[in-house]
Structure formats: C-alpha cells, structure tokens
Amino acid sequence: MNIDWENLGFKFMPTRSNIRFHYENGQWDEGKLYDTYDITLSVAANAFHYGQALFEGGKAFRCKDGKVRIFRPEENGKRLNSSARHLMMPEFPVDKFVEAVKTVVRDNEDYIPPYGTGGALYIRPVMFGTTPQIGVGASLTYELVILVVPVGAYYKGGIKPVDAMISRDYDRAAPHGTGHIKAAGNYAASLISGKQAKDHHCAVALFLDPATHTYVDEFGTSNFLAITRDGKYVTTLSDSILPSITNNSLMTIAADLGMPTERRRVKATELPDFAEVAACGTAVVLTPVGRILDGGNIIDYHLDTIGPVLKKLYDEMTGIQHGERPDKHNWLVEI
Ligand SMILES: *Cc1c(COP(=O)(O)O)cnc(C)c1O
Numbered sequence: 363m364n365i366d367w368e369n370l371g372f373k374f375m376p377t378r379s380n381i382r383f384h385y386e387n388g389q390w391d392e393g394k395l396y397d398t399y400d401i402t403l404s405v406a407a408n409a410f411h412y413g414q415a416l417f418e419g420g421k422a423f424r425c426k427d428g429k430v431r432i433f434r435p436e437e438n439g440k441r442l443n444s445s446a447r448h449l450m451m452p453e454f455p456v457d458k459f460v461e462a463v464k465t466v467v468r469d470n471e472d473y474i475p476p477y478g479t480g481g482a483l484y485i486r487p488v489m490f491g492t493t494p495q496i497g498v499g500a501s502l503t504y505e506l507v508i509l510v511v512p513v514g515a516y517y518k519g520g521i522k523p524v525d526a527m528i529s530r531d532y533d534r535a536a537p538h539g540t541g542h543i544k545a546a547g548n549y550a551a552s553l554i555s556g557k558q559a560k561d562h563h564c565a566v567a568l569f570l571d572p573a574t575h576t577y578v579d580e581f582g583t584s585n586f587l588a589i590t591r592d593g594k595y596v597t598t599l600s601d602s603i604l605p606s607i608t609n610n611s612l613m614t615i616a617a618d619l620g621m622p623t624e625r626r627r628v629k630a631t632e633l634p635d636f637a638e639v640a641a642c643g644t645a646v647v648l649t650p651v652g653r654i655l656d657g658g659n660i661i662d663y664h665l666d667t668i669g670p671v672l673k674k675l676y677d678e679m680t681g682i683q684h685g686e687r688p689d690k691h692n693w694l695v696e697i
Contacts, residue, residue, distance in 0.1 A: 425685030480515025
C-alpha cells in the first residue's frame with residue numbers, strides 16, 4: 363500500500379474491505395467483510411429498473427491524539443432509515459449500523475489519512491433492491507454495503523469561492539416527492555442542471571422550490587446557508603431539501619458562538635442582501651459561493667476568499683472533527 367496522502371482527491375479507490383448485509387425473508391443477516399468490490403446481481407434486479415436505491419455519506423478522522431473518530435454516524439443511520447421508509451425498503455437498526463461503520467473503519471484503519479493532511483476516510487453506505495422483477499413493486503431482497511474511501515483535503519492552497527447557477531429549466535425534486543431523502547434517483551435527475559451550470563462556468567446548480575420557483579431550496583448535493591449583514595445564520599426551510607448533518611452541526615456551532623440562527627423560507631430575491639453564502643455537506647464542510655448567476659443576472663458577493671463568519675464556523679467544525687477543539691455535543695464516536 364502506497365498512498366500519496368497529500369494528493370488524494372475525492373474519487374473511488376479500493377481499500378482492504380467493505381462490509382455487506384443481506385436482507386431476505388424479512389430480516390437482515392449478521393453481515394460480513396468482503397475484500398472484493400464486485401457483486402453478482404440479476405439484470406432484472408429491482409434497483410436497475412425501478413430505482414429502489416439509497417445512499418449515505420459520512421467521515422472518520424485521524425485525530426490529534428492519534429485516535430480515530432467517526433463524525434455523528436447515528437445521524438447517518440437515522441437518515442438512512444428515513445430514506446428506506448419512503449422507498450419501501452427495510453429499515454436497518456441504528457445501533458447495528460453504527461457498529462458496522464466502526465467495524466469497516468477499524469478494518470481499514472491504515473487507509474485513514476494521517477492527522478495534519480486534512481484528509482479523512484469517507485464512509486459511503488448504499489442500499490439497493492436485488493430481487494429480479496418485471497412488475498413494479500418493492501423488492502423482497504436487499505443489500506446494504508458500506509464502503510470506505512480515503513479522501514483528501516478539499517481545499518489545498520486556500521478556500522476559493524465558487525460560482526453557482528440557479529437552475530431555471532429543471533428541478534431536482536418534486537413538491538412532496540423525494541427531495542428530502544437520499545434516493546439515488548435524485549442525483550441522476552440533477553446531473554443535467556449540473557451540466558448546464560458547468561457550461562456557464564459555474565461549479566454548482568442552485569435549485570429553487572419546485573412548486574413556485576420563488577424560494578431557495580438547496581444545491582445539487584449540499585444545503586444552502588447564508589450569513590446576513592447583521593451576522594445571523596440563515597438556512598432554508600423546505601420539504602424538498604435533504605436534511606444535512608453538516609448544516610445541522612454548523613447551525614449548532616453558530617448558536618454556541620452566540621449567533622442568532624434561522625431556518626426559514628428564503629426568497630430568491632433576497633439573495634443579493636446576504637453578506638456571505640455557502641454550500642455545505644460532508645465532503646467539504648462548506649464551500650463559499652462568490653457569485654450566483656440567474657439568467658443574465660449576476661449576484662456578486664465580492665469575496666475572493668471565504669468570508670470572516672463562514673471561516674470561523676469552518677475552523678470550529680474542522681477543529682472539532684480533528685480533535686483539536688472540545689466536542690461538547692458528543693458528536694464523535696471513537697472506534
Ligand atoms: C447528502 C446531501 C447533503 C449534505 O448532507 P450532509 O449530511 O451534510 O452530508 C445536502 N443536500 C443533498 C441533496 C444531499 O444529498
């Protein structure tokens with residue numbers, strides 16, 4: 363094993379093992395570590411045709427004291443079950459989920475980027491229906507696999523704001539649809555907006571509420587958050603956005619720092635009034651947004667690096683994750 367820790371990106375790489383659980387006859391088995399990434403499935407498997415598939419994302423860190431800690435894995439377990447319920451897939455016990463994550467992280471301990479590199483072990487659970495089917499219906503059998511992949515520090519050489527483009531031609535989710543769960547199909551549906559954004563030299567697409575296109579929802583794979591000119595933390599309220607664990611954590615940190623926090627509907631017309639805007643999620647914690655394109659209109663936050671308030675939140679969050687700052691909410695789980 364010879365990993366260049368300084369130059370890891372965010373891409374798939376095989377590690378020692380992944381852990382798999384099989385569901386059949388109404389129950390999950392005890393699970394097993396596999397040293398292969400291959401799986402044999404019927405071409406008629408439900409997930410291919412009817413999309414019973416969901417995923418999760420988390421991280422484990424090598425901390426300052428040398429110990430390995432996982433960030434809020436029980437939140438991933440609860441959210442996995444909320445996705446499973448909506449897609450008529452079986453739930454997986456949260457305590458068993460946390461144990462499984464610990465097991466696979468422990469087995470791959472030497473794949474965790476060293477403290478100080480800014481990297482982490484990305485944890486990717488995925489669950490899918492495997493029963494061969496032609497008629498539409500819920501699968502009878504399922505697989506839950508938890509993969510781990512070493513990933514690098516997202517920001518090398520400083521945090522650069524990215525541009526975002528409001529998606530006016532396509533929505534990522536329907537009102538009362540699947541936007542609030544981590545259904546695999548949501549991401550296939552958002553790729554075309556992502557492509558449109560890239561064609562306009564924007565890193566990400568920003569989606570509005572699908573019913574009225576008046577309010578801000580979120581980015582394709584991350585929540586929207588903003589800092590007002592008077593120092594409030596604002597994030598969007600909508601039933602078609604994914605409840606981000608990072609957003610929830612940053613909001614808690616903001617409150618700890620004495621900032622007023624609001625989760626409310628945010629009109630797209632309010633966007634120019636904010637002092638700082640960011641996308642947030644597990645992969646990067648937060649990405650500041652420098653400009654937002656909306657048709658021919660450009661909202662410019664006039665920032666060439668991360669803004670001061672977001673910087674403070676980012677430092678506190680990553681400080682907690684790497685065991686440099688007190689974990690007063692007990693978010694970290696030691697392996
Ligand atoms: C996963 C995801 C997020 C971020 O959630 P975290 O728990 O913070 O990683 C935000 N929006 C969407 C659409 C997502 O899929």
